[in-house]
Amino acid sequence: MNSSRFWVRLGLYSALTAAWVSMMGSLYFSEVMRFTPCTLCWFQRVLMYPLAGLIAFGILRRDHHLPFLVLPFSLLGQGVAVYHYLLQKTSIFGQPASCGLGVTCSSVWIDWFGIVTIPLLSVFGFMAITIGMLMVIAGGENRPNLVGAYRWPRWPVPVIVVIAVALYVAEAVRAGEMEVSLPEIHISLPSSVPFLDLSTGATPTPVPTATPTSQEKGESLYAQACASCHGAQGEGVEGLGTALADSPYVSQLSDDAMLALIRDGRAADADDNRTGLAMPPRGGQSELSDEQIGFIILVIRDWQ
Numbered sequence: 069m070n071s072s073r074f075w076v077r078l079g080l081y082s083a084l085t086a087a088w089v090s091m092m093g094s095l096y097f098s099e100v101m102r103f104t105p106c107t108l109c110w111f112q113r114v115l116m117y118p119l120a121g122l123i124a125f126g127i128l129r130r131d132h133h134l135p136f137l138v139l140p141f142s143l144l145g146q147g148v149a150v151y152h153y154l155l156q157k158t159s160i161f162g163q164p165a166s167c168g169l170g171v172t173c174s175s176v177w178i179d180w181f182g183i184v185t186i187p188l189l190s191v192f193g194f195m196a197i198t199i200g201m202l203m204v205i206a207g208g209e210n211r212p213n214l215v216g217a218y219r220w221p222r223w224p225v226p227v228i229v230v231i232a233v234a235l236y237v238a239e240a241v242r243a244g245e246m247e248v249s250l251p252e253i254h255i256s257l258p259s260s261v262p263f264l265d266l267s268t269g270a271t272p273t274p275v276p277t278a279t280p281t282s283q284e285k286g287e288s289l290y291a292q293a294c295a296s297c298h299g300a301q302g303e304g305v306e307g308l309g310t311a312l313a314d315s316p317y318v319s320q321l322s323d324d325a326m327l328a329l330i331r332d333g334r335a336a337d338a339d340d341n342r343t344g345l346a347m348p349p350r351g352g353q354s355e356l357s358d359e360q361i362g363f364i365i366l367v368i369r370d371w372q
């Protein structure tokens with residue numbers, strides 16, 4: 069066995085694996101965890117999902133053009149994913165407002181170790197596919213009229229596809245039976261937590277007193293972090309978030325309970341979920357401090 073063929077196989081099957089894991093993973097986030105994909109997420113999906121089929125088909129057909137069909141998608145997808153990640157983690161593109169589907173593109177649904185967010189996973193997915201295809205090209209197997217072109221094995225295709233789908237189904241079933249626990253996700257906490265910590269059951273939340281400035285701060289924070297789902301004046305947005313103004317449910321919530329709810333969010337299938345829609349922790353803005361949430365609570369109280 070010639071060693072370049074080893075790299076060709078490795079490239080093909082790892083690209084296939086990356087495409088299927090990315091597709092099933094993104095479906096898991098949206099369908100099982102009920103995270104709402106933003107517009108940029110949709111662009112990445114549009115570029116990733118066809119690759120799952122295209123790469124499988126290309127391997128089965130032993131099509132030596134495959135890298136040239138795949139690379140435009142994977143490179144473009146990688147560009148979008150890198151842009152999305154920088155938008156979330158840096159301010160070099162300014163503060164984006166909502167970019168179309170209600171959820172802001174800078175919303176952070178998961179934030180593992182303060183680094184790994186969904187767009188970063190997407191960067192890795194597209195990168196693995198790109199590298200895989202470059203390995204095929206480097207292996208010299210991209211010349212279609214090569215006499216005796218390499219006939220790579222096809223059996224890994226059904227194996228990889230079945231494993232990816234089975235993992236998704238297993239997770240979906242598990243989530244349906246057991247509570248999907250947002251606590252499994254590591255939320256990066258602000259370094260100073262002056263307010264109540266539910267686990268130690270301690271101090272009541274000192275909601276800041278309503279000075280004009282804290283009210284103004286609250287309003288602008290609300291507009292950035294919450295208005296996309298709950299409406300500019302707390303009137304609610306169909307299919308995204310409940311009405312917070314004139315809400316009997318909200319008015320009976322204590323400040324502590326409201327802070328805890330906003331800080332921790334509420335999974336779509338949590339026992340106390342009222343709508344079947346997910347409320348992301350801190351409205352998806354992981355950098356929102358408890359103090360800032362206190363300002364937002366003032367604004368919401370004002371609407372009752």
Ligand code: HEC
Pocket residue numbers: 104171290293294295296297298308309310311312315317318326329330334340341342343344345346347348350351352364
């Ligand atoms: C991605 C959309 C989304 C964003 C962004 C969001 N929420 Fe929510 N929020 C929801 C959904 C959906 C619910 C209802 C959950 C349920 O059914 O129990 C909810 C529930 C709430 C509730 C409880 C009231 C109720 O009717 O259940 C409060 C209070 C609240 N959100 C405040 C906020 C604040 C403050 C922010 C900004 C920091 C925010 N939300 C950002 C989607 C969102």
